[in-house]
Amino acid sequence: MRAKLLNRARLLRCAIVPLLALPLAGCDWVVLNPAGDVARQQGDLVIVATLLMLLIVVPVMATVVIFAWRYRATNTEAKYDPDWNHSTQLELMIWAAPLMIIIALGAVTWVGTHLLDPYRAISRIDAQTPVAANAKPVEVEVVSMDWKWLFIYPEQNIATVNELVVPAGRPLRFRMTSSTVMNTFYVPALAGMIYTMPGMETKLHAVFNQEGAFKGISAHFSGAGFSQMHFAxxxxxxxxxxxxxxxxxxxxxxxxxxxxxxxxxxxxSIADPVRHYAGVAPDLFNAVVDLCVQPGKICMSQMAMLDAKGGVGKEAARLNVAALTYDKNGRATETAVLPGSVVAQTDRFVKAYCSDNRPMAAPSGDAPLPKTLDRLRGAGINQATGPRVSLAGPLLQPAS
Structure with missing residues (x-):
């Protein structure tokens, strides 16, 4: 009787195991069944790499079981060879097979990684449809915030918050940055995850092969609102x-x-609703990348141009660095730009001294230059042509 009860208990436990898998029936393996060609190629790469590794894992696991059973202590028919120390055939199998697998795995992943480079423009819509020669990608500028996503459509001159809408069957080009900390843009159905970082721009080229509704998330912990930092x-x-x-x-x-x-x-803010903006300030995304959305802030690119020239002296450098202060508290501080103020004068000098299209151009003659020109030691610095100015007072005034 006791044996029957034990057998029933074992059968019941065995029957429960398949039931535990029933909740998984409602799951969508979107990574292996995506809606975008880039994500599909990435999923295929994962499958191929897994199968190649299983060519080693499965035989090793099977061999462990076979050896443990064949050479168990109670098996008196197994051959006993206590002096065995080498087998050429076994050495070849142990080293040659994994080596071939590693070579194949390395070749597949190396080629796939370069073909699926997110900075590389896509060459096909799907396996049968190449991208037309005159096809123009839809550009979307992405900014990760605390804790929401901003999407700017520069060609359409609109913007949205926590909603991304794109046409299917057309190449997409994303330009991404962050306004706060490093984050990760991830739409599993579209492509792999891409980092967004403040003061930097990252890119992603992808395409949707079918229409539908999907989920985008932040895949990088970024603070209190991270768990609700997703977008439709x-x-x-x-x-x-x-x-x-x-x-x-x-x-x-x-x-x-x-x-x-x-x-x-x-x-x-956390769990922001979807928002729509009917217009966008000119060059807003570039200002976000350059850390100079606030009035009066000197942009990173301008500061880099000054550094390339060798600097502009201790006093002006101190002002420039102060204007570039970037932290959670400093971001919210607005700098007043008044005619004749230090920030205004310094910014005017920077803009005159540096040119976006001619980064090594000479300063214009009407731009006031800092007093401490004798401290400039950079190679290739152009001869100053503007009037010298003094930093002794609260304002930049021409020195007598």
Missing amino acids: TRAVSDAQFDQWVASVKAGKNDGMLSRDAYLQLDKP
């Missing part, structure tokens, strides 16, 4: 995309995404 993603037809753009511009929206509106939006 929709791939639609070209006609639906045009209609959506028109509705954002003409429908209920949050108005213009000016620099002031951006600074308000950049304040930390």
Whole structure:
């Protein structure tokens, strides 16, 4: 009787195991069954790499079981050879097979990694459809914030918060940065995760092969609101995309995404609703990357140009560095730009001294230069042509 009860208990436990897997039936293996060609190629690469590794793992696990059973203590028929120390055939099998697998795995992953480089423009829509020679990618500028996502469409001159809508079947180009800490942009159905970092720009090229609704998330812990830092993603037809753009511009929206509106939006918040902006301030994304959205802040690119010239002296350098202060408290501090103020004069000098299209250009003659020109020691510095100025007073004034 006791034996029957034990058998029933074992059968019951065995029956429970498959039931535990039932909740998994509702899961979608989106990484291995994505809606984008880049993600599909990445999924295929994962499968191939896993199968190659299983060619070693499975035989090793099977051999462990076979050896343990064959050479068990109670098996008196097994051959006993206490003096065995070498087998050429066994050595060849142990070393040659893994070596061949590693070579194959390295070749597959190396080629796949370069073909799927996120900075590389895609060459196909899917396995049967190459990208047309005149195809223009849809560009989206992405900014990760605390704790929300901002999407700017420069060609359409609109912006959204926590909603990404793109046309299916067309190449997509994402330019990404962060306004706070490092984060990760990840739409599993589209492509792999890409880091977003303050003061830097990263890129992603991808494509959706089918229409549908998908989920985008932050895959990098970034603070209190990280768990709710996700966004809705929709791939639609070209006609639906045009209609959506028109509705954002003409429908209920949050108005213009000016620099002031951006600074308000950049304040930390959790579980923000979807927002639409019918217009975007010119060159806003580049200002975010350059850490100079706030009025009066000297941009990183301008500071780099000054450094390339050898600097502008101790006093002016101190002012420039102060204007570049970038932290959670400093970001929210606005700097007043008044005519004749130190910040205004310094910024005017920087803009005159540095040119975006001619980074090594000479300063213009009407730009006031810092007093301490004797401290410039950079190679290739152009001869100063503007009037000398004094930093003795609160304002930059021409020295007598």
